[in-house]
Amino acid sequence: MAGQQGREPTNFIALLSEWADAHLTLVRSISTGMAIAGVILLAKSIKLTTKFTNALEIPVEFIEKNVKLRGRIHHVSEQGLEIEHIPISLPIISSLQKRGHSDGFLLVRLAGVELTPSGTSWLKEETKPAQMMWFQLLGRKDSTLDCLVIINKGRFSSVCLNEEILRQGLGRTVQIEGLAHDSKMYWKLHKRFLQAELKAVKKNKGIWKEETFIEKIKEHIRNYKYIQKLKQFATWLRIRF
Template identity: 80%
Template sequence: MAGQEGGQPRNYIARLSEWADAHLSLIRNISTGMAIAGVILLAKSVKLTTKFTNALEIPIEFIEKNVKLRGRLHQITEQGLEIEHIPIVIPIISSLQRRWHTDGLLLVRLAGVQLTPDGTIWLKEELKPSQMMWFQLLGRKDSILDCLVVVNKGRFSSICLNEEILRQGLGRTARVEGLTHESQIYWKLHKRLLQAELKAVKRNKGIWKEATFLEKLREQLNDNKFMQKLKQFATWLRIRL
């Protein structure tokens, strides 16, 4: 009895050892797979927490997948919005990356919009210094990013600057750089921008505002060749007298 009782544990251990030897490759594959998955997850997390200081630093897959990034406005120029990228904060990874962060701004252009000078003035008046905003990546040309830019207005509302500019008649719709005509997002976005522009046309706002009768008459008189010659003759006559 004692020999049988003492032999059972050793028998179980022997069987467990045989099973482990037989399935050693499976165990290794599982461990390797978990390790690879961990590395991939870590790599994605590092990308999301990286502070981009130049448009060329942004991974191409971010642009292809139209990733949304957030940032803080620094300046509005004729070329676009200069934005400081504010990455997602993951405590452990972010603490390791602090030493990598450097100064630099991303130049963001309103995708699908041909901005007028009045549109630039409107942006400077409406946007606050250091205002936080989200910008969705649609395309990249050299060091310029073409994006949809969204800002918060109040606690529960937000506006897309691309659409609002067109809605106010402060720009025209343009080709969305970076998107192919075959992509679903291209037609969805183009429709939204055209609808915004149409509202400005119907309301005679901005560049779509019709001139009054007196303004049209004054413009015609200024462009009339006879009137121009008459002004020249009057100037000549005044000098002679």
């Protein structure tokens, strides 16, 4: 203690200033890096809060990273689902965005599924306009998105429409557009779809329904009666002419 008498207190601010002067390039690099990171984060946040009204507006990186978006089903047609995109709402970011024309719907197909007319009818009956849902981006072709579509069926449950259509025998499994065939995600989803389709095959549902024994007997009787009428007509022709 005695040896420290007469010394001035250590000036930490001055030391820090001297260190910064000596390492000015490093300090500038850190500041620049933080600024760039902030700009990137802001840009990503703005994209997440943007309402997409056309498939072509969605950034390519969203498709490549298979981002999940939220929305409501507006209409069901033979071409697919017309979905209103409901973006994430962040007050600070939203205040920076320009308010513009926000009308329009995204056309979404159930990836990996070939729908039957019965499947389209089933979707119209099972989905409601105000029902919240999520659609995971898997691919995009022109103005159509190929997605994994998940709807909420209750407070704690949800249903993947791609799988449910196959499980009900209302569609067939086809290749998943937009995903590389050698990717892990492709085979994971394709396996799930095939398993769902197999359940419909085992239970004879939808397009996989087989005629019952009685239905087969009735068909044979109808065919027999038709053949008998043809024979009677042939006999009548011979007698007549």
